[in-house]
Amino acid sequence: MSTGGTLIAGPAAGPLKGELTVPGDKSMSHRSVMLAALADGVTEIHGFLPGEDNIATARMFIDMGVRIEWLNDEKTSLRVHGVGLHGLKQPQGMLDAGNAGTCVRLMAGILAGQHFSSTVTGDASLCKRPMKRVVDPVRRMGAKVEGGDDGNLLPITISGGKLKAIDHVSEVASAQVKSCVLLAGLYADGVTSVSEPKPTRDHTERMLPLFGQPVTVAADGTISLDPKDRLTAPVGVVDIPADPSSACFFAVAASLVEGSDVTLKSIGINPRRDGWRRVMNGMGAALSLENEQRVGEEPVADVRIRSGGLHGMHVVPNDVPDAIDEFPVLFAAATLADGEFVLTDAEELRVKESDRIAAMATALRSAGADIDEQPDGAVIRGITNLRGDVDVDAHGDHRIAMAMAVAAQRADGEVRIHNAAAIATSFPNFVQLAQSVGMNVRWADEGEA
Numbered sequence: 001m002s003t004g005g006t007l008i009a010g011p012a013a014g015p016l017k018g019e020l021t022v023p024g025d026k027s028m029s030h031r032s033v034m035l036a037a038l039a040d041g042v043t044e045i046h047g048f049l050p051g052e053d054n055i056a057t058a059r060m061f062i063d064m065g066v067r068i069e070w071l072n073d074e075k076t077s078l079r080v081h082g083v084g085l086h087g088l089k090q091p092q093g094m095l096d097a098g099n100a101g102t103c104v105r106l107m108a109g110i111l112a113g114q115h116f117s118s119t120v121t122g123d124a125s126l127c128k129r130p131m132k133r134v135v136d137p138v139r140r141m142g143a144k145v146e147g148g149d150d151g152n153l154l155p156i157t158i159s160g161g162k163l164k165a166i167d168h169v170s171e172v173a174s175a176q177v178k179s180c181v182l183l184a185g186l187y188a189d190g191v192t193s194v195s196e197p198k199p200t201r202d203h204t205e206r207m208l209p210l211f212g213q214p215v216t217v218a219a220d221g222t223i224s225l226d227p228k229d230r231l232t233a234p235v236g237v238v239d240i241p242a243d244p245s246s247a248c249f250f251a252v253a254a255s256l257v258e259g260s261d262v263t264l265k266s267i268g269i270n271p272r273r274d275g276w277r278r279v280m281n282g283m284g285a286a287l288s289l290e291n292e293q294r295v296g297e298e299p300v301a302d303v304r305i306r307s308g309g310l311h312g313m314h315v316v317p318n319d320v321p322d323a324i325d326e327f328p329v330l331f332a333a334a335t336l337a338d339g340e341f342v343l344t345d346a347e348e349l350r351v352k353e354s355d356r357i358a359a360m361a362t363a364l365r366s367a368g369a370d371i372d373e374q375p376d377g378a379v380i381r382g383i384t385n386l387r388g389d390v391d392v393d394a395h396g397d398h399r400i401a402m403a404m405a406v407a408a409q410r411a412d413g414e415v416r417i418h419n420a421a422a423i424a425t426s427f428p429n430f431v432q433l434a435q436s437v438g439m440n441v442r443w444a445d446e447g448e449a
Protein backbone atom coordinates (compact mmCIF):
# COMPACT_ATOMS: atom_id res chain seq x y z
CA MET A 1 0.00 0.00 0.00
CA SER A 2 1.38 3.42 -0.88
CA THR A 3 1.44 5.32 2.37
CA GLY A 4 2.42 8.92 2.91
CA GLY A 5 1.89 11.84 0.61
CA THR A 6 -0.42 14.63 1.69
CA LEU A 7 -2.70 16.50 -0.66
CA ILE A 8 -3.83 19.98 0.29
CA ALA A 9 -7.14 20.72 -1.37
CA GLY A 10 -9.81 23.36 -1.61
CA PRO A 11 -11.67 25.54 -1.66
CA ALA A 12 -11.98 26.28 -5.39
CA ALA A 13 -11.04 29.89 -6.14
CA GLY A 14 -13.54 30.15 -9.00
CA PRO A 15 -15.40 28.15 -11.66
CA LEU A 16 -13.67 25.14 -13.25
CA LYS A 17 -13.25 25.59 -16.99
CA GLY A 18 -11.63 23.80 -19.89
CA GLU A 19 -11.17 20.54 -21.77
CA LEU A 20 -9.41 17.54 -20.30
CA THR A 21 -8.12 14.24 -21.61
CA VAL A 22 -7.84 11.81 -18.73
CA PRO A 23 -5.50 8.78 -19.01
CA GLY A 24 -6.41 5.43 -20.53
CA ASP A 25 -8.82 2.97 -19.00
CA LYS A 26 -7.30 0.91 -16.19
CA SER A 27 -9.42 -2.22 -16.76
CA MET A 28 -8.71 -2.29 -20.48
CA SER A 29 -5.01 -1.54 -20.00
CA HIS A 30 -4.64 -4.65 -17.79
CA ARG A 31 -6.50 -6.83 -20.28
CA SER A 32 -4.65 -5.51 -23.32
CA VAL A 33 -1.25 -6.52 -21.94
CA MET A 34 -2.52 -9.89 -20.75
CA LEU A 35 -4.04 -10.88 -24.08
CA ALA A 36 -1.14 -9.42 -26.08
CA ALA A 37 1.38 -11.38 -24.00
CA LEU A 38 -0.54 -14.63 -24.56
CA ALA A 39 -1.06 -14.06 -28.28
CA ASP A 40 1.04 -15.23 -31.19
CA GLY A 41 2.60 -12.13 -32.77
CA VAL A 42 3.31 -8.55 -31.78
CA THR A 43 0.56 -6.24 -30.48
CA GLU A 44 0.86 -2.48 -30.39
CA ILE A 45 -1.19 -0.75 -27.70
CA HIS A 46 -1.92 2.99 -27.53
CA GLY A 47 -3.61 4.89 -24.74
CA PHE A 48 -2.24 2.52 -22.08
CA LEU A 49 -2.60 3.77 -18.50
CA PRO A 50 0.90 4.09 -17.01
CA GLY A 51 -0.39 3.80 -13.44
CA GLU A 52 1.38 1.60 -10.92
CA ASP A 53 -1.37 -1.06 -11.16
CA ASN A 54 -0.93 -1.54 -14.90
CA ILE A 55 2.84 -1.39 -14.72
CA ALA A 56 2.60 -4.25 -12.18
CA THR A 57 0.73 -6.33 -14.75
CA ALA A 58 3.29 -5.55 -17.46
CA ARG A 59 6.10 -6.37 -15.01
CA MET A 60 4.60 -9.82 -14.27
CA PHE A 61 4.79 -10.73 -17.94
CA ILE A 62 8.33 -9.36 -18.23
CA ASP A 63 9.16 -11.60 -15.25
CA MET A 64 7.73 -14.55 -17.24
CA GLY A 65 9.84 -13.88 -20.32
CA VAL A 66 7.63 -11.54 -22.38
CA ARG A 67 9.41 -8.70 -24.19
CA ILE A 68 7.67 -5.35 -23.79
CA GLU A 69 8.95 -2.30 -25.70
CA TRP A 70 7.82 1.06 -24.38
CA LEU A 71 7.34 3.39 -27.32
CA ASN A 72 7.37 6.69 -25.41
CA ASP A 73 8.70 8.07 -22.12
CA GLU A 74 5.19 8.43 -20.67
CA LYS A 75 4.66 4.64 -21.15
CA THR A 76 1.28 5.16 -22.84
CA SER A 77 2.30 3.28 -26.01
CA LEU A 78 3.92 -0.12 -26.06
CA ARG A 79 4.63 -3.11 -28.21
CA VAL A 80 4.13 -6.52 -26.62
CA HIS A 81 5.95 -9.45 -28.19
CA GLY A 82 3.47 -12.22 -27.47
CA VAL A 83 4.76 -15.68 -26.56
CA GLY A 84 1.56 -17.63 -27.24
CA LEU A 85 -0.75 -19.31 -24.73
CA HIS A 86 1.94 -21.81 -23.72
CA GLY A 87 5.07 -19.65 -24.02
CA LEU A 88 5.32 -18.07 -20.56
CA LYS A 89 8.37 -19.07 -18.50
CA GLN A 90 8.36 -19.85 -14.79
CA PRO A 91 9.26 -16.63 -12.95
CA GLN A 92 12.45 -16.60 -10.85
CA GLY A 93 10.86 -15.01 -7.78
CA MET A 94 7.41 -13.99 -6.53
CA LEU A 95 5.12 -12.12 -8.90
CA ASP A 96 4.08 -8.83 -7.31
CA ALA A 97 0.68 -7.30 -8.07
CA GLY A 98 1.32 -4.28 -5.85
CA ASN A 99 -2.01 -2.63 -5.07
CA ALA A 100 -3.90 -4.11 -8.04
CA GLY A 101 -6.84 -6.42 -7.38
CA THR A 102 -7.59 -6.66 -11.09
CA CYS A 103 -4.03 -7.77 -11.83
CA VAL A 104 -3.91 -10.54 -9.25
CA ARG A 105 -7.42 -11.88 -9.83
CA LEU A 106 -7.16 -12.02 -13.63
CA MET A 107 -3.63 -13.43 -13.42
CA ALA A 108 -4.95 -16.22 -11.18
CA GLY A 109 -6.91 -17.45 -14.22
CA ILE A 110 -3.90 -17.24 -16.52
CA LEU A 111 -1.48 -18.82 -14.03
CA ALA A 112 -3.93 -21.68 -13.43
CA GLY A 113 -3.31 -22.73 -17.04
CA GLN A 114 0.50 -22.78 -16.85
CA HIS A 115 2.58 -25.95 -16.46
CA PHE A 116 4.62 -24.38 -13.67
CA SER A 117 4.10 -23.12 -10.14
CA SER A 118 4.17 -19.44 -9.35
CA THR A 119 3.61 -17.40 -6.23
CA VAL A 120 1.75 -14.10 -6.36
CA THR A 121 1.77 -11.45 -3.69
CA GLY A 122 0.79 -7.81 -3.30
CA ASP A 123 1.05 -4.82 -0.97
CA ALA A 124 -0.41 -4.63 2.54
CA SER A 125 -3.85 -3.58 1.24
CA LEU A 126 -4.05 -6.31 -1.42
CA CYS A 127 -2.90 -8.94 1.09
CA LYS A 128 -6.11 -8.26 3.05
CA ARG A 129 -8.50 -8.56 0.08
CA PRO A 130 -10.49 -11.79 -0.52
CA MET A 131 -9.09 -14.19 -3.14
CA LYS A 132 -11.35 -17.22 -2.53
CA ARG A 133 -13.75 -15.84 -5.15
CA VAL A 134 -11.14 -16.67 -7.83
CA VAL A 135 -9.31 -19.48 -6.04
CA ASP A 136 -12.45 -21.64 -5.73
CA PRO A 137 -13.26 -21.73 -9.46
CA VAL A 138 -9.67 -22.31 -10.61
CA ARG A 139 -9.38 -25.14 -8.08
CA ARG A 140 -12.56 -26.65 -9.52
CA MET A 141 -10.92 -26.44 -12.93
CA GLY A 142 -8.01 -28.51 -11.60
CA ALA A 143 -5.35 -26.01 -10.50
CA LYS A 144 -3.71 -26.43 -7.11
CA VAL A 145 -3.71 -23.26 -5.02
CA GLU A 146 -2.07 -22.80 -1.64
CA GLY A 147 -2.19 -19.72 0.54
CA GLY A 148 -3.25 -18.33 3.91
CA ASP A 149 -6.83 -18.85 5.13
CA ASP A 150 -7.27 -21.74 2.65
CA GLY A 151 -6.07 -19.67 -0.29
CA ASN A 152 -8.15 -16.60 0.52
CA LEU A 153 -5.18 -14.41 1.35
CA LEU A 154 -2.05 -13.50 -0.61
CA PRO A 155 0.58 -14.69 -1.16
CA ILE A 156 -0.89 -17.64 -3.04
CA THR A 157 1.00 -20.33 -4.94
CA ILE A 158 -0.71 -21.61 -8.08
CA SER A 159 0.31 -24.86 -9.74
CA GLY A 160 -1.52 -25.21 -13.00
CA GLY A 161 -1.75 -27.14 -16.23
CA LYS A 162 -4.47 -28.38 -18.56
CA LEU A 163 -7.79 -27.44 -16.99
CA LYS A 164 -11.31 -28.86 -16.89
CA ALA A 165 -14.06 -26.64 -18.31
CA ILE A 166 -16.65 -25.55 -15.74
CA ASP A 167 -19.94 -23.69 -15.59
CA HIS A 168 -19.30 -21.14 -12.88
CA VAL A 169 -22.13 -19.43 -11.05
CA SER A 170 -20.55 -16.46 -9.33
CA GLU A 171 -21.99 -15.31 -6.02
CA VAL A 172 -20.53 -11.83 -6.39
CA ALA A 173 -21.13 -9.40 -9.23
CA SER A 174 -17.45 -9.11 -10.12
CA ALA A 175 -15.83 -8.59 -13.51
CA GLN A 176 -12.58 -9.76 -11.95
CA VAL A 177 -14.10 -13.16 -11.09
CA LYS A 178 -15.78 -13.47 -14.48
CA SER A 179 -12.57 -12.54 -16.30
CA CYS A 180 -10.45 -14.90 -14.21
CA VAL A 181 -12.69 -17.84 -15.14
CA LEU A 182 -12.83 -16.88 -18.83
CA LEU A 183 -9.03 -16.52 -19.00
CA ALA A 184 -8.60 -19.91 -17.31
CA GLY A 185 -11.14 -21.18 -19.86
CA LEU A 186 -8.53 -20.52 -22.59
CA TYR A 187 -6.66 -23.52 -21.13
CA ALA A 188 -9.69 -25.78 -20.56
CA ASP A 189 -10.79 -28.94 -22.31
CA GLY A 190 -14.21 -27.65 -23.41
CA VAL A 191 -16.69 -24.80 -23.09
CA THR A 192 -16.35 -22.73 -19.91
CA SER A 193 -19.26 -20.53 -18.88
CA VAL A 194 -19.85 -17.89 -16.21
CA SER A 195 -23.06 -16.42 -14.90
CA GLU A 196 -23.19 -13.52 -12.46
CA PRO A 197 -25.87 -12.08 -10.16
CA LYS A 198 -25.78 -8.70 -11.95
CA PRO A 199 -24.05 -7.77 -15.21
CA THR A 200 -20.53 -6.37 -14.76
CA ARG A 201 -17.98 -4.63 -17.00
CA ASP A 202 -17.51 -6.66 -20.16
CA HIS A 203 -14.11 -5.56 -21.46
CA THR A 204 -12.73 -9.11 -21.42
CA GLU A 205 -15.62 -10.34 -23.55
CA ARG A 206 -15.19 -7.41 -25.96
CA MET A 207 -11.41 -7.73 -26.23
CA LEU A 208 -10.98 -11.52 -26.62
CA PRO A 209 -12.56 -11.55 -30.12
CA LEU A 210 -10.01 -8.91 -31.22
CA PHE A 211 -7.42 -11.60 -30.49
CA GLY A 212 -9.35 -14.24 -32.46
CA GLN A 213 -11.12 -15.89 -29.51
CA PRO A 214 -14.92 -15.74 -29.79
CA VAL A 215 -17.09 -15.30 -26.69
CA THR A 216 -20.84 -15.83 -26.66
CA VAL A 217 -23.40 -14.20 -24.39
CA ALA A 218 -26.74 -16.01 -23.95
CA ALA A 219 -30.08 -14.27 -23.51
CA ASP A 220 -29.87 -14.84 -19.72
CA GLY A 221 -26.45 -13.14 -19.62
CA THR A 222 -24.38 -16.34 -19.27
CA ILE A 223 -21.00 -15.86 -20.96
CA SER A 224 -19.31 -18.83 -22.67
CA LEU A 225 -15.93 -19.43 -24.21
CA ASP A 226 -14.98 -22.42 -26.39
CA PRO A 227 -11.16 -22.26 -26.43
CA LYS A 228 -9.49 -21.99 -29.82
CA ASP A 229 -6.08 -23.09 -28.46
CA ARG A 230 -4.43 -19.87 -29.61
CA LEU A 231 -4.78 -16.11 -29.48
CA THR A 232 -3.57 -14.02 -32.42
CA ALA A 233 -2.21 -10.47 -32.24
CA PRO A 234 -4.69 -8.08 -33.88
CA VAL A 235 -3.68 -6.59 -37.23
CA GLY A 236 -4.17 -2.97 -36.16
CA VAL A 237 -3.26 -1.07 -33.02
CA VAL A 238 -5.26 -1.71 -29.84
CA ASP A 239 -6.53 1.75 -28.80
CA ILE A 240 -7.63 2.25 -25.21
CA PRO A 241 -10.24 4.94 -24.49
CA ALA A 242 -10.01 7.40 -21.60
CA ASP A 243 -11.06 5.99 -18.23
CA PRO A 244 -14.60 6.93 -17.11
CA SER A 245 -13.59 6.19 -13.51
CA SER A 246 -10.97 8.95 -13.73
CA ALA A 247 -13.28 11.29 -15.65
CA CYS A 248 -15.91 11.07 -12.92
CA PHE A 249 -13.73 13.02 -10.45
CA PHE A 250 -13.82 16.06 -12.72
CA ALA A 251 -17.50 15.60 -13.57
CA VAL A 252 -18.38 15.78 -9.89
CA ALA A 253 -16.00 18.69 -9.26
CA ALA A 254 -17.53 20.68 -12.13
CA SER A 255 -21.04 19.91 -10.90
CA LEU A 256 -20.18 21.18 -7.44
CA VAL A 257 -18.34 24.40 -8.22
CA GLU A 258 -20.67 27.19 -9.32
CA GLY A 259 -20.22 28.52 -12.85
CA SER A 260 -18.10 25.54 -14.02
CA ASP A 261 -18.10 24.18 -17.57
CA VAL A 262 -15.72 21.28 -18.28
CA THR A 263 -15.50 18.88 -21.23
CA LEU A 264 -13.92 15.45 -20.78
CA LYS A 265 -12.64 14.16 -24.11
CA SER A 266 -13.21 10.67 -25.57
CA ILE A 267 -14.42 8.97 -22.40
CA GLY A 268 -15.54 5.33 -22.45
CA ILE A 269 -19.35 5.19 -22.28
CA ASN A 270 -19.73 1.40 -22.35
CA PRO A 271 -23.05 0.83 -20.50
CA ARG A 272 -21.28 -1.47 -18.02
CA ARG A 273 -19.06 1.48 -17.01
CA ASP A 274 -21.58 4.25 -17.38
CA GLY A 275 -23.41 3.86 -14.09
CA TRP A 276 -21.77 7.06 -12.80
CA ARG A 277 -23.52 9.05 -15.52
CA ARG A 278 -26.86 7.39 -14.76
CA VAL A 279 -26.43 8.27 -11.08
CA MET A 280 -25.39 11.85 -11.81
CA ASN A 281 -28.25 12.31 -14.27
CA GLY A 282 -30.58 10.95 -11.58
CA MET A 283 -29.16 13.61 -9.25
CA GLY A 284 -29.98 16.35 -11.75
CA ALA A 285 -26.45 17.02 -13.06
CA ALA A 286 -26.08 19.01 -16.28
CA LEU A 287 -24.27 16.38 -18.37
CA SER A 288 -24.32 16.08 -22.14
CA LEU A 289 -22.60 13.85 -24.70
CA GLU A 290 -20.86 15.13 -27.82
CA ASN A 291 -18.92 13.37 -30.62
CA GLU A 292 -20.15 9.85 -29.91
CA GLN A 293 -17.97 7.30 -31.73
CA ARG A 294 -16.27 3.92 -31.34
CA VAL A 295 -12.70 3.18 -30.33
CA GLY A 296 -12.11 -0.47 -31.21
CA GLU A 297 -14.93 -2.43 -29.59
CA GLU A 298 -15.81 0.33 -27.12
CA PRO A 299 -18.19 3.32 -27.41
CA VAL A 300 -16.72 6.71 -26.42
CA ALA A 301 -17.90 10.33 -26.32
CA ASP A 302 -16.91 13.74 -25.04
CA VAL A 303 -18.79 14.43 -21.82
CA ARG A 304 -19.61 18.05 -21.04
CA ILE A 305 -20.54 19.04 -17.49
CA ARG A 306 -21.83 22.33 -16.25
CA SER A 307 -22.41 23.10 -12.60
CA GLY A 308 -25.92 22.41 -11.45
CA GLY A 309 -28.02 22.06 -8.33
CA LEU A 310 -27.53 18.40 -7.49
CA HIS A 311 -30.19 16.59 -5.48
CA GLY A 312 -30.29 13.25 -3.69
CA MET A 313 -31.67 9.98 -5.08
CA HIS A 314 -31.96 6.25 -4.41
CA VAL A 315 -29.36 4.45 -6.51
CA VAL A 316 -30.92 1.60 -8.55
CA PRO A 317 -29.26 -1.65 -7.32
CA ASN A 318 -28.57 -2.85 -10.88
CA ASP A 319 -26.51 0.31 -11.48
CA VAL A 320 -24.17 -0.49 -8.59
CA PRO A 321 -21.63 -2.70 -10.45
CA ASP A 322 -21.65 -0.19 -13.33
CA ALA A 323 -20.44 2.59 -11.00
CA ILE A 324 -18.61 0.54 -8.39
CA ASP A 325 -15.35 2.54 -8.42
CA GLU A 326 -17.11 5.90 -8.62
CA PHE A 327 -19.01 5.72 -5.32
CA PRO A 328 -16.33 7.46 -3.26
CA VAL A 329 -16.63 10.59 -5.39
CA LEU A 330 -20.41 10.16 -5.77
CA PHE A 331 -20.54 10.26 -1.95
CA ALA A 332 -18.81 13.65 -2.21
CA ALA A 333 -21.46 14.78 -4.71
CA ALA A 334 -24.27 13.51 -2.46
CA THR A 335 -22.83 15.28 0.58
CA LEU A 336 -23.08 18.61 -1.21
CA ALA A 337 -26.43 17.95 -2.94
CA ASP A 338 -29.94 18.85 -1.75
CA GLY A 339 -31.90 16.15 0.09
CA GLU A 340 -31.22 12.51 0.74
CA PHE A 341 -29.04 10.08 -1.23
CA VAL A 342 -29.43 6.37 -0.52
CA LEU A 343 -27.07 3.63 -1.66
CA THR A 344 -27.79 -0.07 -1.03
CA ASP A 345 -26.46 -3.38 -2.43
CA ALA A 346 -22.91 -2.02 -2.45
CA GLU A 347 -21.24 -4.22 0.21
CA GLU A 348 -18.41 -4.87 -2.29
CA LEU A 349 -17.19 -1.35 -1.47
CA ARG A 350 -16.02 -2.73 1.86
CA VAL A 351 -13.43 -5.03 0.24
CA LYS A 352 -11.71 -2.63 -2.14
CA GLU A 353 -8.32 -0.98 -1.52
CA SER A 354 -9.88 0.20 1.73
CA ASP A 355 -13.34 -0.19 3.25
CA ARG A 356 -14.64 2.60 1.05
CA ILE A 357 -17.95 3.05 2.88
CA ALA A 358 -16.19 3.54 6.21
CA ALA A 359 -13.29 5.56 4.78
CA MET A 360 -15.55 8.05 2.96
CA ALA A 361 -18.07 8.30 5.80
CA THR A 362 -15.29 9.03 8.30
CA ALA A 363 -13.46 11.54 6.10
CA LEU A 364 -16.59 13.43 5.01
CA ARG A 365 -18.06 13.40 8.51
CA SER A 366 -14.92 14.94 9.96
CA ALA A 367 -15.53 17.82 7.53
CA GLY A 368 -19.13 18.19 8.73
CA ALA A 369 -21.10 15.79 6.47
CA ASP A 370 -24.29 14.05 7.61
CA ILE A 371 -23.85 10.34 6.72
CA ASP A 372 -25.23 7.11 8.17
CA GLU A 373 -23.12 4.12 7.26
CA GLN A 374 -25.04 0.95 6.38
CA PRO A 375 -23.56 -2.54 5.98
CA ASP A 376 -24.17 -2.37 2.22
CA GLY A 377 -24.14 1.36 1.53
CA ALA A 378 -24.98 4.70 3.10
CA VAL A 379 -27.65 7.32 3.64
CA ILE A 380 -26.32 10.82 3.01
CA ARG A 381 -28.23 14.02 3.78
CA GLY A 382 -26.87 16.98 1.83
CA ILE A 383 -25.29 20.04 3.42
CA THR A 384 -24.25 23.37 1.85
CA ASN A 385 -20.51 23.36 2.37
CA LEU A 386 -17.88 21.25 4.09
CA ARG A 387 -15.85 22.62 7.00
CA GLY A 388 -12.30 23.65 6.21
CA ASP A 389 -9.07 23.31 8.16
CA VAL A 390 -9.52 19.58 8.68
CA ASP A 391 -7.28 16.53 8.35
CA VAL A 392 -8.61 13.36 6.74
CA ASP A 393 -7.05 9.96 6.01
CA ALA A 394 -7.19 8.42 2.52
CA HIS A 395 -5.91 5.11 3.96
CA GLY A 396 -3.58 4.61 0.99
CA ASP A 397 -6.64 4.31 -1.29
CA HIS A 398 -6.36 6.30 -4.53
CA ARG A 399 -10.10 6.78 -4.96
CA ILE A 400 -10.60 8.08 -1.41
CA ALA A 401 -7.77 10.59 -1.88
CA MET A 402 -9.13 11.94 -5.16
CA ALA A 403 -12.76 11.95 -3.96
CA MET A 404 -11.78 14.04 -0.94
CA ALA A 405 -9.80 16.44 -3.15
CA VAL A 406 -13.01 16.96 -5.14
CA ALA A 407 -15.20 17.37 -2.05
CA ALA A 408 -12.74 19.95 -0.69
CA GLN A 409 -13.50 22.27 -3.60
CA ARG A 410 -16.65 23.09 -1.62
CA ALA A 411 -15.04 23.42 1.81
CA ASP A 412 -14.79 26.63 3.81
CA GLY A 413 -11.02 26.19 4.06
CA GLU A 414 -8.19 23.82 3.30
CA VAL A 415 -8.62 20.02 3.64
CA ARG A 416 -5.41 18.05 4.26
CA ILE A 417 -5.69 14.54 2.80
CA HIS A 418 -3.08 12.20 4.27
CA ASN A 419 -1.86 8.88 2.83
CA ALA A 420 -2.78 10.06 -0.65
CA ALA A 421 0.31 8.88 -2.58
CA ALA A 422 -1.68 5.91 -3.91
CA ILE A 423 -3.30 8.10 -6.57
CA ALA A 424 -0.30 7.02 -8.69
CA THR A 425 -1.85 3.54 -8.94
CA SER A 426 -4.62 4.69 -11.28
CA PHE A 427 -4.12 8.40 -12.07
CA PRO A 428 -0.50 9.57 -11.89
CA ASN A 429 -1.20 13.06 -13.35
CA PHE A 430 -4.39 13.76 -11.38
CA VAL A 431 -3.06 16.85 -9.58
CA GLN A 432 -1.67 18.39 -12.76
CA LEU A 433 -4.93 17.88 -14.68
CA ALA A 434 -7.03 19.07 -11.75
CA GLN A 435 -5.00 22.28 -11.55
CA SER A 436 -5.36 22.78 -15.31
CA VAL A 437 -9.14 23.23 -14.98
CA GLY A 438 -8.81 25.39 -11.86
CA MET A 439 -9.21 22.90 -9.02
CA ASN A 440 -7.43 23.98 -5.87
CA VAL A 441 -5.25 20.98 -5.05
CA ARG A 442 -1.52 20.46 -4.59
CA TRP A 443 0.94 18.14 -2.90
CA ALA A 444 2.10 19.38 0.51
CA ASP A 445 5.73 20.39 0.67
CA GLU A 446 7.98 18.37 2.92
CA GLY A 447 7.47 19.39 6.52
CA GLU A 448 4.23 21.25 5.70
CA ALA A 449 1.88 18.35 6.36
Ligand SMILES: O=C(O)C1=C[C@@H](OP(=O)(O)O)[C@@H](O)[C@H](O)C1
Residues within 6 Å of the ligand: 026, 027, 028, 101, 102, 173, 174, 175, 176, 177, 179, 201, 324, 325, 348
Ligand atom coordinates in the same frame (compact mmCIF):
# COMPACT_ATOMS: atom_id res chain seq x y z
O1 LIG B 1 -12.40 -6.11 -13.86
C1 LIG B 1 -11.94 -4.98 -13.61
O2 LIG B 1 -11.11 -4.41 -14.34
C2 LIG B 1 -12.40 -4.30 -12.38
C3 LIG B 1 -13.51 -4.75 -11.73
C4 LIG B 1 -14.02 -4.14 -10.49
O3 LIG B 1 -13.70 -5.01 -9.42
P1 LIG B 1 -14.65 -6.26 -9.00
O4 LIG B 1 -14.69 -7.20 -10.10
O5 LIG B 1 -13.98 -6.83 -7.77
O6 LIG B 1 -15.97 -5.63 -8.69
C5 LIG B 1 -13.42 -2.77 -10.20
O7 LIG B 1 -13.67 -2.40 -8.88
C6 LIG B 1 -11.95 -2.73 -10.50
O8 LIG B 1 -11.42 -1.43 -10.31
C7 LIG B 1 -11.65 -3.10 -11.91
Ligand SMILES: C=C(OP(=O)(O)O)C(=O)O
Residues within 6 Å of the ligand: 026, 053, 099, 100, 101, 102, 103, 325, 352, 353, 399, 426
Ligand atom coordinates in the same frame (compact mmCIF):
# COMPACT_ATOMS: atom_id res chain seq x y z
C1 LIG C 1 -11.01 -1.40 -6.93
C2 LIG C 1 -10.11 -0.88 -7.76
O1 LIG C 1 -9.08 -1.58 -8.35
P1 LIG C 1 -8.51 -3.04 -8.09
O2 LIG C 1 -9.62 -3.94 -7.65
O3 LIG C 1 -7.91 -3.44 -9.41
O4 LIG C 1 -7.44 -2.91 -7.04
C3 LIG C 1 -10.19 0.53 -8.17
O5 LIG C 1 -9.42 0.92 -9.06
O6 LIG C 1 -11.00 1.31 -7.64
